Amino acid sequence: MEKLRYERPVINKIKAGVPDKFGMSTRINTITEIEGIPVKDIIKGYGSPVFVLSESKIRDTYHEAYRAFSTRYPKIQFSWSYKTNYLDAVCKIYHSEGSWAEVVSGFEYDKAIANDVDGGKILFNGPDKSDADLIKAIENKSFIHIDHFDELYSIIRISGNLKLKAKVAIRVNMDTGIYPQWDRFGFNYENGEAWNALNRIMLSNNLELVGLHTHIGTYILSANAYGIAASKLSELAVRVHRKFNHHIKYIDMGGGFASKNTLKGAYLPGKDTCPSFDDYAESITSAIINSEIQPDHLPTLFLETGRAMIDDAAYILGTVLANKRLTSARRSTIVDIGINCHWSLMIIGH
Ligand SMILES: Cc1ncc(COP(=O)(O)O)c(C=O)c1O
Structure with a gap:
């Protein structure tokens, strides 16, 4: 098994899932594979960022x-x-x-x-x-x-x-x-x-x-x-x-x-x-x-x-380029994905 990379610890305020006045939190769960194909392999083969449709x-x-x-x-x-x-x-x-x-x-x-x-x-x-x-x-x-x-x-x-x-x-x-x-x-x-x-x-x-x-x-x-x-x-x-x-x-x-x-x-x-x-x-x-x-x-x-x-059939995969701390102390992540992406596309078929 591949050795897990060290990640620096972060403190997260616990939200029990109850919406606040701005609605639900916009946290996105990460996925590591799509239909059994590891995300890493897809990015290796098709570049980053990449749209994937199942x-x-x-x-x-x-x-x-x-x-x-x-x-x-x-x-x-x-x-x-x-x-x-x-x-x-x-x-x-x-x-x-x-x-x-x-x-x-x-x-x-x-x-x-x-x-x-x-x-x-x-x-x-x-x-x-x-x-x-x-x-x-x-x-x-x-x-x-x-x-x-x-x-x-x-x-x-x-x-x-x-x-x-x-x-x-x-x-x-x-x-x-x-x-x-x-x-x-x-x-x-x-x-x-x-x-x-x-x-x-x-x-x-x-x-x-x-x-x-x-x-x-x-x-x-x-x-x-x-x-x-x-x-x-x-x-x-x-x-x-x-x-x-x-x-x-x-x-x-x-x-x-x-x-x-x-x-x-x-x-x-x-x-x-x-x-x-x-x-x-x-x-x-x-x-x-x-x-x-x-x-x-x-x-x-x-x-x-x-x-x-x-x-539900569409994904966009990308790469984290850097992490930053904003003046408000909020953590910010720079990624290579945007809604204007027009790069590669992969269709997973059978
Ligand atoms: C005439 C017409 N039919 C179908 C659609 C598809 O709509 P939706 O993606 O909301 O199902 C649209 C979208 O604007 C439309 O204008």
């Missing part, structure tokens, strides 16, 4: 999320949120599990195509789609999630010129009891904007309304908020059917589930305070199946879960 943890979390939803609802489709992590190796793990791609820019759209995702399995979100992006998406039969009226009119113009029917959904923002409300993106539910957009789509010859989308925020600690959002989207689907005899093919609940990490200043550990996939799934699926949507026309439930799917 493929098996990614797959396990995906399976857990899929189980929670698919046992409660018959038609589930996850779509990997490229912006959350668009490393090709990471995206390909999700695609190999059956995830489609959710993209928010021409850059991400091209990345999904380069990762062999069929155009018909791409959800195109975001408020900034160029004409060239829209042409590509219409030709590839991707699902375009319209953000605002100017985009709606551009799609009507472009699909008319192309003489092709664009497959579209609208992004809807709404009051779900989460404040401040995320109303920057999409059409508002309460003021009638979303209903107005849906009527315009239904009256256009060039557009096929396929879905309804929302993304209510991120690290949302209330599963109930998702139930409210799913009820509102279901209600829109019912209204579209009543007025136009048209069935919505999917409801997309976006992302925003809280991951299990503890945010700085939080009073209790994330794993104790954050809802589980089961909690979110219960709330969303109850709202849809208890709505007035006809059972033989249940829409597919799309999920664009990002952080809750990958946070």
Whole structure:
């Protein structure tokens, strides 16, 4: 066994784990290995600092999320949120599990195509789609999630010129009891904007309304908020059917589930305070199946879960460069890690 290095003694004030007025202490437990591979070996092979992602943890979390939803609802489709992590190796793990791609820019759209995702399995979100992006998406039969009226009119113009029917959904923002409300993106539910957009789509010859989308925020600690959002989207689907005899093919609940990490200043550990996939799934699926949507026309439930799917699988390893004592007598450590790190990457797979 390797001889342990001498470490000078330090005096630590005992904290029994009770949060003080600043929340839980931000002490981070050190780890010496990841999935059986010693941290030292990883650093020796890949340098320091280095990001490490665990493929098996990614797959396990995906399976857990899929189980929670698919046992409660018959038609589930996850779509990997490229912006959350668009490393090709990471995206390909999700695609190999059956995830489609959710993209928010021409850059991400091209990345999904380069990762062999069929155009018909791409959800195109975001408020900034160029004409060239829209042409590509219409030709590839991707699902375009319209953000605002100017985009709606551009799609009507472009699909008319192309003489092709664009497959579209609208992004809807709404009051779900989460404040401040995320109303920057999409059409508002309460003021009638979303209903107005849906009527315009239904009256256009060039557009096929396929879905309804929302993304209510991120690290949302209330599963109930998702139930409210799913009820509102279901209600829109019912209204579209009543007025136009048209069935919505999917409801997309976006992302925003809280991951299990503890945010700085939080009073209790994330794993104790954050809802589980089961909690979110219960709330969303109850709202849809208890709505007035006809059972033989249940829409597919799309999920664009990002952080809750990958946070636990990622590590950053680094090296202590020096120790210092600050004028306040606090101990300070200089490390080679920062949130701006763009160095090496290792993916531990099987
Ligand atoms: C439209 C959309 N979908 C999905 C996500 C992923 O969200 P999260 O990582 O919170 O699950 C985001 C993140 O901002 C988003 O804007």
